[in-house]
Amino acid sequence: MDNVLNNKKLSIIVPVYNAEEYLGKCLDRLLEQSYKNIEIIIVNDSSQGNCEEIAEKYKKIDDRVKYIKHEKNKGLFQARITGSSIATGEYIAFLDSDDYVSIDYYRTLMNNIQENNSDIAMGNMVLEYDDGRREIYNLFDTKHLNLASEDCLKQYFEQEGLSFDWHIIWNKIYKMEIWKKALKHYKNITTHLLMTEDFAFSTVLFYYARRLTKVSNDCVFYCKHETTSTSIKDLTFKKFNKNITDITTSFDFVENFLKEVNLYSKYKVKFNKWKCLYANQQKSYVNSSEMTKEDKLKALEMVEKFYPNAEKISNAEYFYTITTDWDDGLEKIKLAICNKNIKYVSFDIFDTLIKRPFFVPTDLFLLLNKYFREYTNGVTGMDFSKIRIYCEQLTRERIENEKCQEITLDQIYDTIATEYSIEKNVLDKLKSKEMEYEVRFCTRRNTGYELYTLALAVGKKVIFTSDMYLSRETINKILEKNGYIDNEKLYLSSEIKLSKSRGDLFKYVLNDLKIESMQMLHIGDNYRPDVEIPRKLKINSMHLPKATDVAQNQEKVNLFSKMLMQNMPFWRDNAVAMNFVGIRTMFSIVANKYFDNPFIAFNKYSDFNADPYLIGYYILGMYTFGISKWLLEETEGQGYTNMVFMARDGYLPMETYKIMKKFYKSVPEEKYLYVSRKALVPITIMSKLDFYKLPECINVTKHTPREILKYLKDCIKENCDIEEILKKNNIEIDKKIKDIMSFNIFIKVVIDNLYDEQKHMNNLLKLRTYFDKFFKNKSATFDIGYSARPELFLSNLCQKPIDTFFLNINQDEAFKHANMANFKLKTFFSGKPSATGFAYESMLSALDPSCIGYDIKKSDVKPIFEEYNKTYQEEFIISIMQNAAIEFVQDITNIFGEEIKELYYEKYYISLPIMAYINSSKEIDKSIFNAIYFEDDVRLNEPVKMTAEWNRELGFKNQRTMQELIYGGHSNSNNHQGYLNYNAYPDLEHHSKPVRFIYYILYDRETFKRRMRETFKNHRILFSMGKGIYNFGGNVKSIVYKGIHKIRGGQN
Secondary structure, eight states: OHHHHTTSOEEEEEEESSOHHHHHHHHHHHHTOSOOSEEEEEEEOSOSSSHHHHHHHHHHHOTTEEEEEOSSOOOHHHHHHHHHHTOOOSEEEEOOTTOEEOTTHHHHHHHHHHHTTOSEEEEEEEEEETTSOEEEEHHHHTOOOEEETTHHHHHHHHTTTSSTTTTOSTTEEEEHHHHHHHHHHHTTOOSOOOSSHHHHHHHHHHHHOSEEEEEEEEEEEEEEOSOOTTOOTTOOHHHHHHHHHHHHHHHHHHHHHHHHTTOHHHHHHHHHHHHHHHHHHHHHHHHHSOOOHHHHHHHHHHHHHHSTTOOOOTTTTGGGSOEEEOOOHHHHHHHHHHOTTOOEEEEOOBTTTEEOSOSSTTHHHHTTHHHHHHHHTOOOOOOHHHHHHHHHHHHHHHHOSSSOOOOOHHHHHHHHHHHSOOOHHHHHHHHHHHHHHHHHHOEEOHHHHHHHHHHHHTTOEEEEEEOOSSOHHHHHHHHHHTTOOOOSEEEEHHHHOOOSTTSHHHHHHHHHHTOOGGGEEEEESOHIIIIIHHHHTTOEEEEOOOHHHHHHOHHHHTTTTHHHHSOOTTSOOGGGGGGSHHHHHHHHHHHHHHTSSTTOOOOTTOSSTTOHHHIIIIIIHHHHHHHHHHHHHHHTTSOOSEEEEETTTTHHHHHHHHHHGGGSSSOOEEEEEOOOTTTTHHHHOSSGGGGGGHHHHSOGGGSOHHHHHHHTGGGBOSSSOHHHHHHHTTOOTTSOOOSHHHHHHHHHHHHHHTBOHHHHHHHHHHHHHHHHTTSOSSOEEEEEESSOHHHHHHHHHHTSOOEEEEEEOSSTHHHHHHHHHTOOEEESOSSOOSOOSHHHHHHHSOSSOOEEEEEOSSSSOEEEEOOOOOOHHHHHHHHHHHHHHHHHHHHHHHHHGGGGGGOOOOHHHHTHHHHHHHHHOOHHHHGGGTTOEEEOTTTTSSEEEHHHHHHHHHHHTTOOOHHHHHHTTOOSSSOOOOGGGGSOOOOGGGSOHHHHHHHHHHHOHHHHHHHHHHHHTTOHHHHHHHHHHHHHHHHHHHHHHHHHHHHTTOOO
């Protein structure tokens, strides 16, 4: 497959203008690319250096290099077009001359774009600074894109320019077909264009694209030099004038293009937000520049002309707030494979090329137990998996020696026959089932496969070298199933009777191939037999760690797995979690997915990598799997017609319920009911006396009489002067209600003067008919939980008990309401987790507007929704989390099918990851919610910043981070944060610079360090002073921390 894909040519355009200092490195890496069918087109945009000399040198070295020159500088936009005019490839890419790419970059992109028949394939980006630092933007790499049709352009505009990796063109490759379609539009720009040219290019390309996909690992190195032609450092009015002219040209071009293709009205709002973003950026650059006051005023007038009255965009820097050091481990392995001295590349098989969804390989044997009982027609409690493990160990003790270093599966089963009175035909069936399951559960490790195809692509001979008791036939089935079909030889310890762990198998391989040790590279997951042993034999070796090992490696991933493996104060016996096969298996699936590339950049200050995808796949995935499995097991065969998931909290559990229900018999159909506390206010009132229950449903002291009357519109008289009636009773309609006594006075006036009982009863009948469609026959409801008040009201309205499934309750009121309406109440948790607030709910809730009531004027009742006003940042984070959770449930059900029922666990243990995140995560892991404001106008009547409320609740409940729970307040990791971690996180946008300065220096020192570096790196004296302040702040924080720790009983 890889060789076929290599036949397609890729043209790479490299414009050059005064970047000769970096051009050699750029070209060297291009010529070294593992993908060989490329042409490199150097476009000299009238550069003032020795570009032509360099180009001619490389043309002589390699005939894939082409050269073309502008006699006059035309700008980056025109240079790229000029380069494309002589391109002959079926695909095209662009690379700036001061950047470079990883060794396997274009091969992985070309494979991706062809295998998926994409129009655009997107790579990753690593920022490289002049001091050698390399880092990634976490929120760039969390995207797992696979877009089709109109979604390409839709998603492109949805992000409003907030995440620039969408619109830059040097991190992608394109089908030449769509480039040529776009080219006719680019001819409308004839001027010199240097700034925001990518926006002009990309908008048209995304318009023509019908599929966009993204690679996982390889990257372009975006080199952030001190000064470049587009740098804002040393910004002068002349340079600014050029910049704003270019920006205006690009935005005018895009606006005209959208109008030409009749899409401007569709994307106008998003386009203008993008434009507003750039206007704000330019204002910021001008204000922070060293221009004269007069020049600044002129520059700001130009910005105002570009976009008048630009409003401040909240959290505009959100996607750049979390950075992590890039790990070059995978790149080192790829460079080793590409080494010209290497002739053979040897791969270990299991956990290197192949992964299994088991924490330990012997967990597979647990699935044989049901077959053992079936084949023996017995109800014995005998555990075959223990027999299988014991007899393998016994076989090794009896057989293994220097001459026979490995056993076989046949020998293991012979030992079972000898040690136990089990019939031969039963053992034959079990052995056959074990081999069948090995083939079934062994799947491709993508990073291993990427290395394997790389070795083939660069002409290496591939061999497989494995210590394994399985037969050649079984292993060949596993390899072929997963695409490993091209290899020179397969060396198995079970056949040769020599092992890697003793080094003898490697000696055998070298002798059999008749090669020198230095001509071979071995890659494997087990450090001693795969790395240390071959190195002692002078064989090149590289370590590709096992995914589950990485997930437990505290030096790499901090406390990622600790909530499942280590006991913590105030919690239950957490370490017992891994005694359950279900927990072990789910942890392995998570590790195999996320740490498939064991060198993934993982933030050293984080436990969950501040990655919404990981949080979704791991934390939400396990949790929603557990919730759905619980619901299905509780309702199977119980005669329920419908399971009604209550909006919006029930959305994600419903989606995973739909995936899993096919494995259960006689379970209720899922229904989704648009409902909210606000919407249910009308049905809380079944009689006049019920008006006094309103304070149980809404915070009446946060509302005015006018606002409360909106909830009561379905039982209030029409055509009466409400304001006048209230005024006569000394009630101000727009003044917030002071207290409950004031509310009671107000509501008595409502009952006596405004209540229309006939209208109320008629409307209740309509609502009953509407809700009966959901709760027909015997039905149940699922909600996140708490008081069960809505379920009480719905049961009363529908005149039948509606059994209720909650995640948790927070007081005995829920039982009281269940008793009053005679419905069954079951909870997933036996107690309430510490923090179940806005963040917790938003992770489960649909990204939809809230239902605020029902339109009952007509016979067909319909829900009424509030205006939808979620930001792109919120949609981005929540959708990634939820889609990742759904992906986890799809993965585990695809792997195990009906055998998910045999993945045993306690509900408490499957909830540990989400409880650790909600209750005990670090600030950096919670910071992905920083751009989200939670609307809660029933309780608080104002938007609430999610992290502020989250931290307020945790602080109030005296919660601790996992780090503090494990180390007792003293951190053994790099992130030395203590009790101060849970001070309410302020909304810094509304505070003065001194307040923000103090906060950052004490509580968010990484942000302080980053901003200091960005702002003062050209001012050595100020930078040195900043470092002093940074160190001083650390000392102050340490003193405060120790003082608080001592006051609270800690030991120094």
